[in-house]
Amino acid sequence: MTEPSGDVLLEITDLSLEFRTYRGPIKALNGVSLNVRAGEIVGIVGESGCGKSVTMMAATRLLPKGAAHITGGGIRLFGSDPMKLSERELQHVRGRQVSTIFQEPMNALNPTRRIGEQIVEVIRRHQRLDNAAATSKASGLLRDMLISEPERIMQAYPFELSGGMRQRVLIAMAFSCEPRLIIADEPTTALDVTVQALILGLIKHKATSTGTAVVFISHDMAVVSQLCDRLYVLYAGRVAEAGTTASVLAAPAHPYTRALIRCLPGLAPPKQPLEQIPGTLPDLLDPPAGCLFRARCREADDRCVSVPPLAAIEPARRAACWRRIEETQAA
Amino acid sequence: MTEPPLLSVEDLEVRYRVTSGWFGGADVHAVNGVSFSVAEGETIGIVGESGCGKTTLGQAILGLTDISAGAIKLRGTEQDRARRTQLQIIFQDPQSSLDPRLPVWRLITEPLHIRGGYTRKQLIERATELAVSVGLRPEHVDRYPHEFSGGQRQRIAIARALAVEPALLVLDEPTSALDVSVQAQIVNLLLSLQAERKLSYVLISHDVSLVRHVADRVAVMYLGQIVEEGPTLDVLDAPRHPYTRTLLDAVPSFDRPLNSIAPRAGELPSNRTLPTGCFFRDRCPSATTGCELPQVLVPADGLRTVRCHLVTRTGDTTLPRSAPGPVFSSPNDAIA
Ligand SMILES: Nc1ncnc2c1ncn2[C@@H]1O[C@H](COP(=O)(O)OP(=O)(O)OP(=O)(O)O)[C@@H](O)[C@H]1O
Ligand SMILES: Nc1ncnc2c1ncn2[C@@H]1O[C@H](COP(=O)(O)OP(=O)(O)OP(=O)(O)O)[C@@H](O)[C@H]1O
Ligand code: SF4
Ligand code: SF4
Ligand SMILES: [Mg+2]
Ligand SMILES: [Mg+2]
Numbered sequence: 040m041t042e043p044s045g046d047v048l049l050e051i052t053d054l055s056l057e058f059r060t061y062r063g064p065i066k067a068l069n070g071v072s073l074n075v076r077a078g079e080i081v082g083i084v085g086e087s088g089c090g091k092s093v094t095m096m097a098a099t100r101l102l103p104k105g106a107a108h109i110t111g112g113g114i115r116l117f118g119s120d121p122m123k124l125s126e127r128e129l130q131h132v133r134g135r136q137v138s139t140i141f142q143e144p145m146n147a148l149n150p151t152r153r154i155g156e157q158i159v160e161v162i163r164r165h166q167r168l169d170n171a172a173a174t175s176k177a178s179g180l181l182r183d184m185l186i187s188e189p190e191r192i193m194q195a196y197p198f199e200l201s202g203g204m205r206q207r208v209l210i211a212m213a214f215s216c217e218p219r220l221i222i223a224d225e226p227t228t229a230l231d232v233t234v235q236a237l238i239l240g241l242i243k244h245k246a247t248s249t250g251t252a253v254v255f256i257s258h259d260m261a262v263v264s265q266l267c268d269r270l271y272v273l274y275a276g277r278v279a280e281a282g283t284t285a286s287v288l289a290a291p292a293h294p295y296t297r298a299l300i301r302c303l304p305g306l307a308p309p310k311q312p313l314e315q316i317p318g319t320l321p322d323l324l325d326p327p328a329g330c331l332f333r334a335r336c337r338e339a340d341d342r343c344v345s346v347p348p349l350a351a352i353e354p355a356r357r358a359a360c361w362r363r364i365e366e367t368q369a370a
Numbered sequence: 371m372t373e374p375p376l377l378s379v380e381d382l383e384v385r386y387r388v389t390s391g392w393f394g395g396a397d398v399h400a401v402n403g404v405s406f407s408v409a410e411g412e413t414i415g416i417v418g419e420s421g422c423g424k425t426t427l428g429q430a431i432l433g434l435t436d437i438s439a440g441a442i443k444l445r446g447t448e449q450d451r452a453r454r455t456q457l458q459i460i461f462q463d464p465q466s467s468l469d470p471r472l473p474v475w476r477l478i479t480e481p482l483h484i485r486g487g488y489t490r491k492q493l494i495e496r497a498t499e500l501a502v503s504v505g506l507r508p509e510h511v512d513r514y515p516h517e518f519s520g521g522q523r524q525r526i527a528i529a530r531a532l533a534v535e536p537a538l539l540v541l542d543e544p545t546s547a548l549d550v551s552v553q554a555q556i557v558n559l560l561l562s563l564q565a566e567r568k569l570s571y572v573l574i575s576h577d578v579s580l581v582r583h584v585a586d587r588v589a590v591m592y593l594g595q596i597v598e599e600g601p602t603l604d605v606l607d608a609p610r611h612p613y614t615r616t617l618l619d620a621v622p623s624f625d626r627p628l629n630s631i632a633p634r635a636g637e638l639p640s641n642r643t644l645p646t647g648c649f650f651r652d653r654c655p656s657a658t659t660g661c662e663l664p665q666v667l668v669p670a671d672g673l674r675t676v677r678c679h680l681v682t683r684t685g686d687t688t689l690p691r692s693a694p695g696p697v698f699s700s701p702n703d704a705i706a
Binding site for chain 2: 086087231232233235236237239240243258259260262265266288299302303304305307309310312313315316
């Protein structure tokens with residue numbers, strides 16, 4: 040399998056970013072590179088604090104102004120640098136080209152207004168439709184989300200719906216303006232497995248049928264493996280490994296990816312100790328020099344005191360690890 | 371006569387009286403006739419969707435929630451005092467269960483402090499011992515909770531639970547707020563403590579692969595009832611109740627592609643007014659005549675019990691099956 044060849048919608052190159060705090064700068068991103076092409080579903084995985092949300096918030100310029108500073112690298116979203124867009128251009132991009140779905144749908148909905156009004160408003164802000172046309176479009180979108188009585192749901196207030204129902208409403212809203220790219224940041228983490236399965240299925244189906252690209256952020260490898268064509272594994276604000284989902288899972292290359300998969304219960308025989316990753320995440324106030332995984336890595340050696348580049352190790356497969364780079368060169 | 375089990379829960383019902391708010395008036399039927407027992411050194415896993423009553427069940431076992439009917443017995447007797455010292459609970463969010471103003475030694479020995487009769491020096495000594503037994507360092511006992519990571523805070527909570535030498539711990543989603551690498555550490559700690567101390571666990575979790583790893587037996591709950599119960603591998607590898615099947619099909623897996631769209635994967639019906647007949651009927655792919663009658667939990671095969679007349683009356687296994695087998699496997703095979 041090779042990388043898909045659609046237009047590149049988002050390209051992040053060697054992005055470094057820090058948050059300036061009273062304790063000093065938190066180096067949240069330390070050279071992230073990733074790209075998303077039209078029509079593909081891309082997963083970003085990694086443990087808490089590895090920079091998944093910050094990366095995508097930087098790409099859509101949603102980070103708090105003043106606190107976050109880009110210290111290296113760059114972003115191109117639909118061909119232009121989001122940092123250089125005017126407020127109006129940014130509104131246009133956010134409305135028509137990229138939408139975002141977050142973990143807690145309650146925060147994204149106005150609690151005092153009916154669901155229907157909120158969807159219709161989003162539709163009409165960006166599309167020339169009268170109220171009746173927008174209403175019927177909204178109800179069609181809800182029906183696509185397997186909501187059987189959209190008219191009744193549109194009359195409801197957000198608090199009257201379950202978490203799973205609210206998340207479906209938000210997904211319908213995200214697709215309402217036919218964006219080219221949707222960013223879904225842990226959209227099912229707060230939900231049950233059965234509701235999660237439904238929602239993942241809906242996202243996949245809708246994205247495939249509309250050709251919308253999706254960036255799906257999750258800490259759950261199994262979820263990402265079911266949904267995504269390609270994935271990026273992040274560690275301490277850098278990409279550890281990237282490739283097609285099937286190839287990364289069949290033969291994880293980076294020691295961190297391997298460790299992450301190995302420590303899952305369900306792989307070890309029942310009751311036996313699970314594999315552990317020794318140590319903890321590096322302190323992002325003072326990240327160590329060299330490979331950021333070095334202190335926890337069982338394959339570390341002298342070379343690892345310098346930062347490994349994210350290098351191709353097979354077709355459509357990259358890893359930031361001196362060992363793998365060495366093996367590739369030897370082969 | 372055989373000895374009574376360590377813990378037995380008999381026909382337990384818990385209703386929450388709701389007097390105000392949008393649904394004022396109608397009671398919440400959180401637990402609706404649950405029975406099971408746990409032997410010494412044994413782990414029972416409780417799985418089921420959000421809102422099915424797992425936490426309520428755990429709290430009722432500890433006596434933290436009033437029960438509406440039924441009984442909870444410890445070694446055959448219904449004594450509150452025994453329950454208070456023999457049973458302890460670990461919550462999902464260690465943050466909220468630890469008072470931020472107290473040093474770790476005070477947190478760990480809180481149950482002893484309440485019991486009374488210890489000097490400060492004795493408490494600190496005991497705290498240090500317990501801290502070490504859960505993998506913390508002796509000097510940690512002088513620090514405050516905010517100085518610890520999520521995994522360390524969960525260790526503190528476990529040390530506190532062990533302070534009174536309990537026989538059984540209720541673990542309510544003990545690792546679901548933790549990263550997988552930290553989860554592995556806590557799971558290993560729980561397994562080794564169990565081996566050392568012959569502890570029993572009631573493990574409440576959404577995570578089927580965690581339950582599979584840790585539990586000897588598993589009970590699947592739906593709308594406040596157990597619908598299937600039995601040895602872990604029997605239930606999780608070859609489920610018999612249609613709901614167990616639905617639940618397992620929804621578990622994300624490395625082996626299985628996403629079921630295109632799972633229209634059955636709905637949500638729990640309201641527990642304000644309980645359904646008549648089988649509780650799972652409106653979502654059940656196998657619903658047929660007879661399902662309009664209330665269902666009871668009866669032995670199926672081996673040591674398993676199932677609450678579905680289709681399974682237990684005919685004994686057939688023709689339920690729709692998709693890919694039996696471990697929740698996930700394979701990727702590890704590729705890692706040398
Ligand atoms: N506003 C902020 N101010 C200071 N630090 C921040 C801020 N937002 C994020 N960070 C830090 O940046 C790092 C990356 O955070 P990010 O939210 O991207 O992690 P994540 O991978 O999304 O984690 P999670 O799985 O917990 O959502 C973390 O160390 C976090 O503490
Ligand atoms: N204090 C309470 N007052 C009223 N209703 C309650 C109370 N606590 C829980 N409930 C209701 O009882 C039912 C069972 O809740 P419980 O928390 O036991 O479920 P659970 O299986 O632990 O769910 P989760 O997986 O989300 O933790 C739910 O419908 C819940 O809304
Ligand atoms: S570069 Fe070195 S320390 Fe980093 S992952 Fe590879 S072997 Fe380990
Ligand atoms: S009793 Fe009927 S509705 Fe209930 S689980 Fe069995 S087949 Fe399904
Ligand atoms: Mg995040
Ligand atoms: Mg609960």
